[in-house]
Amino acid sequence: MTQTILHIDASARTEGSISRDLTAKIVARLNADTVIRRDLASALPQITEGWINANFTPVDDRDADQRDLLSLSDQLVDEMIAADTLVIGAPIYNFAVPASLKAWIDLIARVGRTFAYTETGPKGLLEGKRAIIAVASGGTQMGSDVDFATGYLRHVMGFTGITDVQFVAADALMADADAAMARANSAIEALAA
Numbered sequence: 001m002t003q004t005i006l007h008i009d010a011s012a013r014t015e016g017s018i019s020r021d022l023t024a025k026i027v028a029r030l031n032a033d034t035v036i037r038r039d040l041a042s043a044l045p046q047i048t049e050g051w052i053n054a055n056f057t058p059v060d061d062r063d064a065d066q067r068d069l070l071s072l073s074d075q076l077v078d079e080m081i082a083a084d085t086l087v088i089g090a091p092i093y094n095f096a097v098p099a100s101l102k103a104w105i106d107l108i109a110r111v112g113r114t115f116a117y118t119e120t121g122p123k124g125l126l127e128g129k130r131a132i133i134a135v136a137s138g139g140t141q142m143g144s145d146v147d148f149a150t151g152y153l154r155h156v157m158g159f160t161g162i163t164d165v166q167f168v169a170a171d172a173l174m175a176d177a178d179a180a181m182a183r184a185n186s187a188i189e190a191l192a193a
Contacts, residue, residue: 005032006083010040010101011091011136018170018181019089022134025188026087026168036079040100045072047106055110073107077114085130086162088153092137092171096148105156114160124161131157132191134184135169142171166191 007027011017027035051073054066062070080086090097097105108114115122133153140147150167157165168191170184 002033003084004034004036004082005030006036006038006079006086008038008040008086009089010098011089012041012098014041018136018173019091019134022136022168022170022184023087023089026132026134026191029188029191030085036083038079040104043100044103044107046103073110076104076108077110080108080126083129085132088131088133090133090135090149090153092135092140092149095140095146097152122159124159126161129162130164131162132166132168135167135171137171138174139172142167142169
């Protein structure tokens, strides 16, 4: 069976990034046939009023400018659809996800593409996929009262239909970097391809 990974890195650091190191190890461990690479260090655009208007215009009614405004978002969604597994590097900046990762989330949360509204509320459309999120933080412990990143990421994945979400955490690195990295590396070794 072939497997496609969407490998996303959100760290602003391209050198010496723990989350980038972890995602590279995860991707190598999974040994996929195809890897789609998306590096968010080059910032994505923020959504604008024009983008929102284009997004809420029915597909058949969009003009060329609206289709152009949505073209990057469409590409990002297509990458998610093509992937069996998402591997996301998510450093914790100031207790939450980096702005670059939030921008990606804003661009992929698309009604009719990644979720739909139903009588019982939103329903994710990307079921059957897996997400492995590599978290790195200097002082924030994953799951603590000040961790506003991991719960949010789990929720966003679920919102799009991805409920098989695993975390590999190198958290609270400033307290004990060796122990944090040992835990993260053990978690990677335990991942099933």
